[in-house]
Amino acid sequence: MTLIMALDQGTTSSRTVLVNARGEIVGQSSAPLDCHYPQTGWVEQDPLQIWETQRMTMLNVMQKTNVSIEEVVGLGITNQRETTVVWEKATGKPLAPAIVWQCRRSTAICEQLKAEGKESLIRKKTGLVLDPYFSASKMRWLLNEVPGLNERMKAGEICFGTVDSWLIWNMTAGNEFKTDVTNASRTMLCNLESASWDEELLAIFGIELSALPEIVPSSGKLAEIDNSILGKSLPIAGIAGDQQSALFGQACFEVGQAKNTYGTGCFLMLNAGPKPVESKHQLLSTIAWQIGEERTYALEGAVFVAGSLIQWLRDKMEFFQNASETEKMALSVQDSDGCYVVPAFVGLGAPHWDAYARGLIIGLTRNSSKAHIVRAALEAIAYQSAEVLQCMEADLGYPLQELKIDGGASANNFLAQDQADLLGRTVRRPKNAESTALGAAFLAGLAVGVWPSIESLKSCWQEDRKFEGTTSEDNRKARMKGWLRAEERSKKWLQ
Numbered sequence: 443m444t445l446i447m448a449l450d451q452g453t454t455s456s457r458t459v460l461v462n463a464r465g466e467i468v469g470q471s472s473a474p475l476d477c478h479y480p481q482t483g484w485v486e487q488d489p490l491q492i493w494e495t496q497r498m499t500m501l502n503v504m505q506k507t508n509v510s511i512e513e514v515v516g517l518g519i520t521n522q523r524e525t526t527v528v529w530e531k532a533t534g535k536p537l538a539p540a541i542v543w544q545c546r547r548s549t550a551i552c553e554q555l556k557a558e559g560k561e562s563l564i565r566k567k568t569g570l571v572l573d574p575y576f577s578a579s580k581m582r583w584l585l586n587e588v589p590g591l592n593e594r595m596k597a598g599e600i601c602f603g604t605v606d607s608w609l610i611w612n613m614t615a616g617n618e619f620k621t622d623v624t625n626a627s628r629t630m631l632c633n634l635e636s637a638s639w640d641e642e643l644l645a646i647f648g649i650e651l652s653a654l655p656e657i658v659p660s661s662g663k664l665a666e667i668d669n670s671i672l673g674k675s676l677p678i679a680g681i682a683g684d685q686q687s688a689l690f691g692q693a694c695f696e697v698g699q700a701k702n703t704y705g706t707g708c709f710l711m712l713n714a715g716p717k718p719v720e721s722k723h724q725l726l727s728t729i730a731w732q733i734g735e736e737r738t739y740a741l742e743g744a745v746f747v748a749g750s751l752i753q754w755l756r757d758k759m760e761f762f763q764n765a766s767e768t769e770k771m772a773l774s775v776q777d778s779d780g781c782y783v784v785p786a787f788v789g790l791g792a793p794h795w796d797a798y799a800r801g802l803i804i805g806l807t808r809n810s811s812k813a814h815i816v817r818a819a820l821e822a823i824a825y826q827s828a829e830v831l832q833c834m835e836a837d838l839g840y841p842l843q844e845l846k847i848d849g850g851a852s853a854n855n856f857l858a859q860d861q862a863d864l865l866g867r868t869v870r871r872p873k874n875a876e877s878t879a880l881g882a883a884f885l886a887g888l889a890v891g892v893w894p895s896i897e898s899l900k901s902c903w904q905e906d907r908k909f910e911g912t913t914s915e916d917n918r919k920a921r922m923k924g925w926l927r928a929e930e931r932s933k934k935w936l937q
Contacts, residue, residue: 448883456495461883465902469507471499483546486539516890518680518882520687521605548579569727578630622681680885691881693903704851708745723833724793743792743830747785772817782928848877862909
């Protein structure tokens with residue numbers, strides 16, 4: 443058996459999967475990862491826990507499957523994007539907690555740059571909206587707040603990296619400091635067209651080039667893991683941020699094909715082809731992947747809170763014990779009875795980019811029950827994604843025919859059907875919902891010869907179920923109108 447090992451380092455867990463040449467997952471291991479919330483709007487993690495949980499799952503999956511390391515021919519990495527780690531070059535010791543992509547602590551830095559008139563330049567060079575979501579303002583915050591860090595950066599003593607860089611550093615025993623083009627394109631320091639660090643952007647944020655990793659393609663023999671990790675050196679042959687990896691794993695290889703991942707947040711991404719698409723509706727232009735010299739771009743809408751809304755209802759509100767109960771609860775009532783949940787816990791992402799919005803539940807009456815609120819929460823996930831897709835179609839100038847879905851919440855049939863109803867489009871769910879890990883495996887497998895071409899990967903994608911819209915256009919518009927009214931109430935809540 444020829445296998446690829448894929449690391450899927452996410453916001454709430456670290457996972458490792460083994461994928462065979464048919465694109466089937468033959469083994470997997472997962473470990474939970476803690477998020478810490480030291481202040482309102484702040485989200486951080488322990489970089490050492492990120493690495494330890496990932497390393498542990500690599501070892502566990504080999505033990506569970508009883509697979510020989512000789513059967514593993516390459517390794518792919520996919521990761522939570524924008525999350526920022528800073529560590530000491532000499533020792534690899536983290537110098538601060540990892541600032542998670544959801545964290546809003548650098549909002550004031552972004553507001554200051556807007557006041558200085560830097561927004562349009564940053565947008566033009568990076569394809570991104572000036573928002574604390576991205577890595578550069580997180581780096582600047584760390585330099586401002588961690589004593590001595592700025593001086594150490596100027597002395598060439600520190601490394602700033604996204605999670606892929608942190609994993610590669612640890613897996614290569616500190617010998618390789620690299621990131622791929624997809625992760626680099628999310629830092630707000632990378633020029634979108636040249637896929638290289640941009641001197642003007644570095645100057646705006648006050649970041650030294652020496653503190654940043656080398657940018658490499660998404661597929662190729664990019665580094666070698668130290669043999670102390672698994673007892674054998676393996677090529678790191680695929681790297682991509684989680685949403686780009688999911689797009690690749692969903693076999694969206696043709697221009698205009700799109701997927702939506704229902705994870706901690708929701709991320710709708712479309713293959714835009716060989717050139718960046720400039721969005722007029724506050725969507726993001728980003729790099730989808732690079733294989734050899736050939737680069738593919740994507741258009742993306744990022745929704746900050748999706749699955750984490752269901753987590754909140756389970757863990758904080760104690761509405762149910764298991765997320766799988768939500769489908770039955772939602773179907774136990776005819777509709778949400780006029781109730782809307784706007785999960786702006788850390789502000790609103792695309793297409794609003796309002797860091798000052800906060801969550802609300804509106805439309806409550808004496809008739810409102812847990813089931814109504816749960817249904818409204820699932821509908822909120824679909825509403826947010828429908829908004830993004832409408833913006834995407836407006837940017838493209840043509841309608842999408844279908845949407846592929848993946849991620850944990852895509853298993854919820856109520857949510858999948860509601861998404862199809864709100865879009866009036868076909869929604870397709872694959873048999874294997876682990877698209878993120880599969881994408882990393884596919885990118886690595888291409889580089890080490892498990893698959894001869896992108897074309898050969900298409901047969902690895904198989905459909906589980908298709909959902910068709912069943913509601914009328916009038917009903918769809920009325921529902922969206924109600925959602926937009928509720929969402930408007932959540933905006934600019936913080937002064």
